[in-house]
Structures are given as C-alpha cells and as structure tokens.
Amino acid sequence: MTSTFPALLIRDEVLGSHRVSLTDMEPSELMDGEVEVAVRYSSLNYKDALGITGSGRVLRRSPLVGGIDAAGEVLSAAEDSGLKAGDPVLVTGCGLGEIHHGGFAGRIRVPADWVVPVPKGLDLRQSMILGTAGFTAALALQRLRANDQDPGMGPILVTGASGGVGSLAVSLLAAQGYEVVALSGKTRQHDWLKSLGAVKVMDRRGLSQGWRPLETARWAGAVDTVGGEILGWLTRTVDEWGNIVTIGLAGGAELRTTVMPFILRGVSLLGVSSSNYPTERRAAVWAHLATDWAIPHLDDIVTEEIGLEGLESASKRMLAGDVHGRILVDLQR
Ligand SMILES: NC(=O)c1ccc[n+]([C@@H]2O[C@H](COP(=O)([O-])OP(=O)(O)OC[C@H]3O[C@@H](n4cnc5c(N)ncnc54)[C@H](OP(=O)(O)O)[C@@H]3O)[C@@H](O)[C@H]2O)c1
Known part of the structure; x- marks a missing residue:
C-alpha cells in the first residue's frame, strides 16, 4: 500500500517566482507534530486565495503546502494528547498553511494543541463548511x-x-x-x-x-x-x-x-483574530457552533465543492469577486 498523498505545494521563493503545483508527498516530508490526520475536507478562505495566487504575503516559508483549514480522522497521536486513531478532528489557523504544511493535502502532522475534536452535532463536512x-x-x-x-x-x-x-x-x-x-x-x-x-x-x-x-x-x-x-x-x-x-x-x-x-x-x-485565538479556548467556541450557535443554512452556504486541482482557478475567481458563500475542498474528489 502506498503511503504517498496528494498536496498543493506553493513556492514563493523569490519575488516574481510564485508557483503552485499538485504533487505527491511522503509522510516523512511533513513537519513535526504529535498528531497525524488523514484530511477529508478543507475549505478555501480569502487568505488561502491570496497565498495561492501570490497576491498577498501569506506564506512565511517556502515551499509550503497551502490551506489554513483541515478536518479528518486521526491516524496517530501522542499518548498524552487525549486523541486516538479514528477520532474526527479539525484544525483552523494556528499557522497551518502559513508556517506549517497545511490542509490542502491528504495528510497533516501538527502540534496536539492545534487540534480540536469535532464536537457532537457536527460532521467533518459541516465543520469545513464552517472552517475559519x-x-x-x-x-x-x-x-x-x-x-x-x-x-x-x-x-x-x-x-x-x-x-x-x-x-x-x-x-x-x-x-x-x-x-x-x-x-x-x-x-x-x-x-x-x-x-x-x-x-x-x-x-x-x-x-x-x-x-x-x-x-x-x-x-x-x-x-x-x-x-x-x-x-x-x-x-x-x-x-x-x-x-x-x-x-x-x-x-x-x-x-x-x-x-x-x-x-x-x-x-x-x-x-477578531481567529488564527491566533488561544488554543485552550477553541473547543468551547466549536461546541457553541455545534449546539446553541448552530448555523442553520450550511447546505445553502456551501456553493461549490472542489478537489485540489480546482483551487487555483477558484482562488482567482474569489479575488475577482466572482464567488459567493463557501467553497468546500473535498480531498477524495
Ligand atoms: N480576522 C480574522 O480572523 C479573519 C478570519 C477570516 C477572514 N478574515 C478576512 O475577512 C475577509 C473576508 O474573508 P472571506 O474568506 O469571507 O472572503 P470572501 O469569501 O472572498 O468574502 C469577501 C467579500 O468581501 C466583499 N468584497 C470583496 N472585495 C471587495 C472590495 N474591493 N470592496 C468591498 N467589498 C469587497 C465581497 O462581498 P460582497 O460582494 O457581498 O460585498 C466578498 O464576497 C478577508 O479580508 C479575510 O482576510 C479575517
């Protein structure tokens, strides 16, 4: 069984050299972290569109896998993380897709304190219609x-x-x-x-x-x-x-x-600065989104579902003002 996974790699090394490519990565190429997640969904945010098109300085290292959001199932986790294989989890912000390989990939490996268990009442797909x-x-x-x-x-x-x-x-x-x-x-x-x-x-x-x-x-x-x-x-x-x-x-x-x-x-x-919102307070906000602050129109708000190969053109359309609602990224498309 192959352990490679697809990823959208952004290179932004020298001014004017911005380049995006779909590539196969090995787990050994991921950065350090206590939790590895098989990513099922991500989403396209304005910040991602700036990073993918090179229109704004979002990436703080290069090359880097883009994607500030990810949701999926835990593949492995450090014992003291409180997580186990198969747990549905999400990560938003915290440096994902900015300084750390991000959610536009079949896998992420991240510090345990970035990871929020998907609360009861939301599934992985809904958690990424929400996303950042x-x-x-x-x-x-x-x-x-x-x-x-x-x-x-x-x-x-x-x-x-x-x-x-x-x-x-x-x-x-x-x-x-x-x-x-x-x-x-x-x-x-x-x-x-x-x-x-x-x-x-x-x-x-x-x-x-x-x-x-x-x-x-x-x-x-x-x-x-x-x-x-x-x-x-x-x-x-x-x-x-x-x-x-x-x-x-x-x-x-x-x-x-x-x-x-x-x-x-x-x-x-x-x-409001969502990406550096204190990690220890994140689960409580997500618990609200799953219960008393549930957003009733998620299926009407997701207007497009794309795979990794659709990200570049969707980013251009987003910055041109040609999209509305949320764009969900399905890693199994
Ligand atoms: N502070 C945080 O933690 C945080 C978190 C997430 C996003 N953001 C920021 O919030 C903004 C929206 O993010 P998003 O992901 O929702 O992006 P988005 O889906 O592209 O939405 C941006 C909306 O702004 C309006 N707009 C676009 N260009 C405009 C212009 N030149 N003048 C006036 N209005 C314009 C458009 O709405 P209408 O056509 O309906 O007017 C557009 O749909 C971005 O600046 C993003 O960086 C900040």
Whole structure:
C-alpha cells in the first residue's frame, strides 16, 4: 500500500517566482507534530486565495503546502494528547498553511494543541463548511455579546455579506435573534442573502457615505469583513454604545475616522483574530457552533465543492469577486 498523498505545494521563493503545483508527498516530508490526520475536507478562505495566487504575503516559508483549514480522522497521536486513531478532528489557523504544511493535502502532522475534536452535532463536512470563516463569525458573535450588543438595540449591518465570513455571519446573527441588514456588491445574491436571514440587503455600490465625523446613526452595530472606506463609514453611522467587529480587509486596510464616534457615542471597535485565538479556548467556541450557535443554512452556504486541482482557478475567481458563500475542498474528489 502506498503511503504517498496528494498536496498543493506553493513556492514563493523569490519575488516574481510564485508557483503552485499538485504533487505527491511522503509522510516523512511533513513537519513535526504529535498528531497525524488523514484530511477529508478543507475549505478555501480569502487568505488561502491570496497565498495561492501570490497576491498577498501569506506564506512565511517556502515551499509550503497551502490551506489554513483541515478536518479528518486521526491516524496517530501522542499518548498524552487525549486523541486516538479514528477520532474526527479539525484544525483552523494556528499557522497551518502559513508556517506549517497545511490542509490542502491528504495528510497533516501538527502540534496536539492545534487540534480540536469535532464536537457532537457536527460532521467533518459541516465543520469545513464552517472552517475559519464560521469560527470567525462565532468569535464576532462572542465579542458582540461580551460587549452587551443586545438584539433589542436594533439592526446589525454585515458587510461583504455574500462572502464566506459574511454569509455565515448573516445566518448566525439572524438565528440569534438579531435584525440583520446585509451590505453586498452582488445584486444577484440579494435574494439568497434574504433566504439566509437578512431582513434587508443594500447595494454597496453607490452607497452614500457622508464625511462628517458623525453622520445620522443607522446601525445598532456591525460586523465588517471589508475594512477601508466602509469601516470608516461604519464608525460614523453606528448608534450610541453600539459595537463594530472588524474582521477583514477585502476593501482596504486603511481606517479613516475621528475619535468622535468613540467619545461622543460610546461606540466600540472590537477586533477578531481567529488564527491566533488561544488554543485552550477553541473547543468551547466549536461546541457553541455545534449546539446553541448552530448555523442553520450550511447546505445553502456551501456553493461549490472542489478537489485540489480546482483551487487555483477558484482562488482567482474569489479575488475577482466572482464567488459567493463557501467553497468546500473535498480531498477524495
Ligand atoms: N480576522 C480574522 O480572523 C479573519 C478570519 C477570516 C477572514 N478574515 C478576512 O475577512 C475577509 C473576508 O474573508 P472571506 O474568506 O469571507 O472572503 P470572501 O469569501 O472572498 O468574502 C469577501 C467579500 O468581501 C466583499 N468584497 C470583496 N472585495 C471587495 C472590495 N474591493 N470592496 C468591498 N467589498 C469587497 C465581497 O462581498 P460582497 O460582494 O457581498 O460585498 C466578498 O464576497 C478577508 O479580508 C479575510 O482576510 C479575517
């Protein structure tokens, strides 16, 4: 029986030399770790698309197997890891696909503290429809709740709503009783966003932003995956004591605002950084995603299922804004 496995290897050694190849790897080529997992599913995130296309500096070593998410069954584990062969597990972030060979491969070998047992209530496939995007949406909800964002305060605007994090956040927040307004650049997906729970969908193009330090308050809070001008506008339009969770930079990394929203309206800007979220607190978030924070529309949110060979073209489409929802990577395709 052969022990080689397929992997998507990214080489980014010299500026301009970016190259992606499908290759067969041996287990001996994997990096150190106490747990080896036969990967069944992964997913495509914005960060993966940047790494695969070479559009952003995501990889911190080269060559490297890409993929910041993985789910599968344990093949072997150190005795003191609490895991055993056959256990369904997942890994998101922690350096997977950035400094450590990642989930776009038939196998990973990782430190034991990166590994989260897939909680009862989720299967491997569902865990990767969620992946980093779903974990991040859950962290956004956790931050809103911890900072007293009550559904009764009024509408929450979700930006980049048709994206992976955005669509999962729409569904999650709506299921938790928030009135969700979606902001999206994809007019064709407005009905789909409503089917996920948005009460209203706004077109991001032609948005009238206004530049006064405080504009008319429109939102009780926001979950922002876009950054840039949109995030600046959110600081000016979120109501008193509302929270803005900042997650992404699909529209830019700059933030132009003043202190006025924070000192006159009591607005809070809350960060989420899923990849370095403390490992000892991860299982509790996943347990929520399997139970009281279960996202009801997972089968509608997964819009494509691809194999490793489909990753390069899907990455290009993702960065061009031509995909919506989540792209699941099936290692057995
Ligand atoms: N902080 C964290 O822990 C964390 C975790 C996961 C992801 N992220 C970040 O969150 C963002 C979204 O990630 P994702 O995986 O959900 O990506 P995605 O599926 O590609 O979604 C991004 C969405 O942003 C909108 N968008 C794209 N380009 C834009 C532009 N130029 N201006 C305004 N809106 C634009 C689009 O939605 P519409 O067409 O509907 O507007 C797009 O679907 C990325 O920046 C990613 O790096 C951060």
